[in-house]
Amino acid sequence: FNLKREGFEVDAAYDGITGLEKALSGWADLILLDVMLPGMNGFDLLGRLRQASDVPVIMVTAREEERDKVFGLETGADDYMTKPFSVKELIARIKANTRRKSGGNRQGGSRMGFGPYIVDTGLQEVRRADTAVELTQREYDLVCYFLTSAGRVISREELMEKVWGYDYYGDLRAVDVAMRRLREKLEEDPANPKYFMTKRGAGYYLQK
Numbered sequence: 531f532n533l534k535r536e537g538f539e540v541d542a543a544y545d546g547i548t549g550l551e552k553a554l555s556g557w558a559d560l561i562l563l564d565v566m567l568p569g570m571n572g573f574d575l576l577g578r579l580r581q582a583s584d585v586p587v588i589m590v591t592a593r594e595e596e597r598d599k600v601f602g603l604e605t606g607a608d609d610y611m612t613k614p615f616s617v618k619e620l621i622a623r624i625k626a627n628t629r630r631k632s633g634g635n636r637q638g639g640s641r642m643g644f645g646p647y648i649v650d651t652g653l654q655e656v657r658r659a660d661t662a663v664e665l666t667q668r669e670y671d672l673v674c675y676f677l678t679s680a681g682r683v684i685s686r687e688e689l690m691e692k693v694w695g696y697d698y699y700g701d702l703r704a705v706d707v708a709m710r711r712l713r714e715k716l717e718e719d720p721a722n723p724k725y726f727m728t729k730r731g732a733g734y735y736l737q738k
Contacts, residue, residue, distance in 0.1 A: 532617045538624070546570025553579050559628050563607070565591035565598070573605055580606035584666045586627040588620075596703075603707040608668055609694070610701065626695025642677045644738045645725050647716065649673060656716070668693065669712050676726070676736035685733040709734055 533540050541557070543549035546567040553561050553575070561579075565572035576587060588609040589602045599610045609623055642649045648657050656663045656673055665673070671693050676684070686705040694704070713720040727737050 532621070533624070536621055544568075546572065546575045550575050550578055553585065554582060556583070556585075558585060560624060561585055561587045562624075563587050563589050565589060565593060565602070573601065576602070576605045576607060580666075586667065588623055588627065599701065600703060600707060603704055604711070606666065608666070609704065642674075644677065644680075644736060649677060663715055665712075665715060668708060669715065672708060672712055673716075676734075680736050680738055683729045683732045683735045688733070 541552060543552050544567075547569040549563070549567065550570060552558070563572045563576060567575070570578075572589060572591070576589070579585070579587070586608045587606065588611060589607045590611050590613065591598070591602075592613045594612055599612075602610050608627055611620065611623065640651050642651070646658050647663070649655075650657065651674065654667075654670060656665055656670065672689070675689070675693050686702045689705050690702060709726060710720070713723050713726055717723045717725060725737055727735050729735060
């Protein structure tokens with residue numbers, strides 16, 4: 531009711547198997563995904579979905595354990611909300627993620643690079659030689675933001691505000707998980723990165 535009142539078109543599924551079918555149809559711009567679902571739980575659904583789609587996913591659950599939040603983010607969730615939460619906060623997060631998916635961070639078709647990688651902002655992809663690297667939209671947006679801020683240490687709070695699209699609403703652990711996933715895809719040795727560096731106590735920076 532509240533989402534429709536905000537102008538969103540909404541479809542619902544009440545079990546994991548049906549939810550996965552709907553999610554894979556490509557109809558939705560964003561998925562709100564509960565963890566506790568009959569037939570297939572939200573974590574398993576997300577893992578299957580991420581094999582074929584980078585549609586933004588906000589996990590919605592009553593679980594409060596930190597390990598569940600981190601596991602959801604590592605599995606590919608873009609965000610994580612724990613019940614109870616306000617409708618206002620939920621809508622703010624939905625709007626932030628749908629703006630990002632619709633291309634809010636495009637930079638006019640320019641090309642940028644670091645190390646062996648070329649970033650084509652027109653095609654919204656990162657390539658190494660002639661091979662595109664499979665990144666989620668958020669991972670791509672992180673790369674672009676680092677490139678436009680090269681040489682500067684960026685705090686987790688700034689990344690949350692500029693890349694996630696909101697400030698105090700977010701869980702800063704989401705930034706750390708996203709950076710870890712980005713390093714796994716773009717660093718030869720993620721444990722000893724050459725490009726996406728950590729400045730302890732301050733944030734992250736790109737070393738070209």
